[in-house]
Amino acid sequence: MDIEKTLKSKRLMVGVLSMSFLLSASNAISGTIPAMEEAFSNVSKANVELLTTIPTAGVMVGTVLTGVFSNYLGKKKSVLSGLLIACIAGILPTFFPEYWPILISRFMFGVGMGVFNPLSVSYITDLYEGDRQRSLLGYRQAASNLGDTVMLFIAGLLITISWNATYLVFLVLLVPVVLITLFVPKEFDNFNIKSSSVDEEGHIHAAETSARPSTNWKVIFLAVVFMLISMFYNVIALKFASYVVTNGIGTAATATWIFSFLVLAAIFSGILFEKISKITKRLTVFIFEIVIGVCYVAVAFVHNVPVLMALVLLGGFAWGIINPALTSRLVDVSPANSMNLSTSIIVITINIGFLISPYFFAMFAHLFGNDSPALAIIIGGVLYLVVAAIDLITVKADKQLTI
Numbered sequence: 001m002d003i004e005k006t007l008k009s010k011r012l013m014v015g016v017l018s019m020s021f022l023l024s025a026s027n028a029i030s031g032t033i034p035a036m037e038e039a040f041s042n043v044s045k046a047n048v049e050l051l052t053t054i055p056t057a058g059v060m061v062g063t064v065l066t067g068v069f070s071n072y073l074g075k076k077k078s079v080l081s082g083l084l085i086a087c088i089a090g091i092l093p094t095f096f097p098e099y100w101p102i103l104i105s106r107f108m109f110g111v112g113m114g115v116f117n118p119l120s121v122s123y124i125t126d127l128y129e130g131d132r133q134r135s136l137l138g139y140r141q142a143a144s145n146l147g148d149t150v151m152l153f154i155a156g157l158l159i160t161i162s163w164n165a166t167y168l169v170f171l172v173l174l175v176p177v178v179l180i181t182l183f184v185p186k187e188f189d190n191f192n193i194k195s196s197s198v199d200e201e202g203h204i205h206a207a208e209t210s211a212r213p214s215t216n217w218k219v220i221f222l223a224v225v226f227m228l229i230s231m232f233y234n235v236i237a238l239k240f241a242s243y244v245v246t247n248g249i250g251t252a253a254t255a256t257w258i259f260s261f262l263v264l265a266a267i268f269s270g271i272l273f274e275k276i277s278k279i280t281k282r283l284t285v286f287i288f289e290i291v292i293g294v295c296y297v298a299v300a301f302v303h304n305v306p307v308l309m310a311l312v313l314l315g316g317f318a319w320g321i322i323n324p325a326l327t328s329r330l331v332d333v334s335p336a337n338s339m340n341l342s343t344s345i346i347v348i349t350i351n352i353g354f355l356i357s358p359y360f361f362a363m364f365a366h367l368f369g370n371d372s373p374a375l376a377i378i379i380g381g382v383l384y385l386v387v388a389a390i391d392l393i394t395v396k397a398d399k400q401l402t403i
Contacts, residue, residue: 006185007127007193013136015183016127018176019079019120020140021147023113028151028169035163040099047099051106056351058110059117063344063351066118067213070340074189075123076180079116083177086112090170097164109170118343123184125331125339126192131274133331134403137324138273145266145320213341218333218398223349226326228387229289230353231360233319235380236262236296236312238358239373246373249303258309262316269320276321277328277403282395284325284403288318289388296381300374328403 006012030052037048062082069078089108092101124136151169158166241255269276277284295315302308327346334342364379365371395401 003191011183012127012185013139015179016120016123017136017139017143018179018183019116019123020143021176022151022173023117023120023144024148024151028148028155029166031155031159032163032166035159039097039163043099051099051102053355054103054106055110055113056355058107058112059114059351060110060348062111062114063118063347064114065111066115066344067340069115070119074186075119076184076186076189079119079123079180079184080177082112082115082117082119083173083180084112085109085115087170087173087177090173091167093167094164114347117347118340121327121330121343122339123188127188129193134277134324134328135274137327138270138277138320140270140327141273141320141324142267142270145263145270149260149263149267213338214335215338215341215345216333216335219330219335219342219345221394222326222330222333223345225387225391226346227349227353229322229326229384230350231357232380232383232387233292234354234357235361235376236299236315238361239376240299240312243300243373243377244308247303249308250305254305258305258312261309262312262319265313265316266320269317270324273321273324277325282401282403283392285322285329286388286391286395288321288325289384289391291315291318292322293381293384293388296377296384298381300378300381325403329401332401332403 033049033052036051037045040048066078069081073081086109089105089112092105096102096105120140121137124133124140128136151172154172155166155169158168237259240259241252244250244255244258245252280287292315295311295318299308299311299315302311330342330346331339361376361379362371365376368375
């Protein structure tokens with residue numbers, strides 16, 4: 001195998017990026033909640049909604065298991081195992097449309113997602129460096145949002161058949177299984193572009209290292225930042241529809257239509273990430289956190305659909321820049337031989353952020369005696385501005401950071 005040629009091949013890039021195509025796949029069945037509430041009339045509404053959030057717990061368990069899978073199976077087989085677990089568990093509710101089987105299968109779906117999620121980052125950071133690495137981290141974010149859009153579209157078609165048929169959407173997970181099998185060589189399991197060598201016959205020799213995977217305070221700090229921005233960002237998903245309806249701006253359908261543009265904007269920003277980050281450099285995260293903060297605060301004072309759409313588009317675009325920028329920063333601060341561990345920590349904290357977000361904003365509603373969606377969106381925006389100020393201090397103090 002010609003290592004240099006393979007690393008430059010588009011086939012390998014497609015295989016690596018396909019790991020990220022379905023990172024948000026669990027959202028695809030959110031539209032089945034009303035039908036499941038009717039089907040499981042003997043189950044509380046909260047417990048039915050748990051079916052959409054329980055994968056988060058599974059993701060955290062699967063993320064912890066990533067290291068075990070990698071040690072015994074290697075990276076490629078670990079990714080394929082995670083995808084197959086998620087695929088099989090994902091479609092089971094189609095054939096067993098009862099509450100407890102669905103709950104267990106949804107948890108196992110999350111476990112499968114958690115196994116391959118961290119490796120979708122480490123493959124990029126291990127195989128590529130410099131501009132190409134940053135470009136692919138941006139494409140990774142774009143691929144994730146594109147996959148989310150495709151899955152929601154397919155789920156929308158399947159739900160017209162029956163609510164449990166919607167779970168067949170997870171058969172799409174077989175697409176990355178095929179692409180990774182064909183395009184990602186097993187030889188790259190232990191390859192790191194910065195430390196591995198290649199002999200005259202094209203065999204890879206990983207550098208000998210006694211360093212065990214470890215972490216440091218910079219990784220932990222970055223994990224907290226990821227958790228906070230995920231928690232604050234989620235306020236728009238939680239409260240935007242209610243804001244549109246309660247203020248007479250439009251219907252829930254109007255809100256869903258506007259919100260869909262957020263995902264679309266994040267796709268484009270992921271593609272443009274490398275070029276934008278070359279201009280904004282170390283201020284990239286700070287600038288786009290300010291953008292989201294201002295957009296959120298402005299949303300709470302706007303009652304015009306076109307202006308709301310523009311603000312949501314801008315906020316989604318900014319999110320598509322922040323995520324790969326912070327992931328690039330993770331490459332700068334992660335200890336040697338520890339990228340899988342560092343990514344696993346980040347994945348867990350991101351999921352914690354999304355999981356506790358509803359309770360976080362409920363706390364502020366209780367504190368202010370005001371549960372209006374507008375207040376929650378304003379608080380999310382203001383807190384983004386606070387995080388932006390902290391980020392500015394961080395990049396001024398840490399000269400090691402390149403972005």
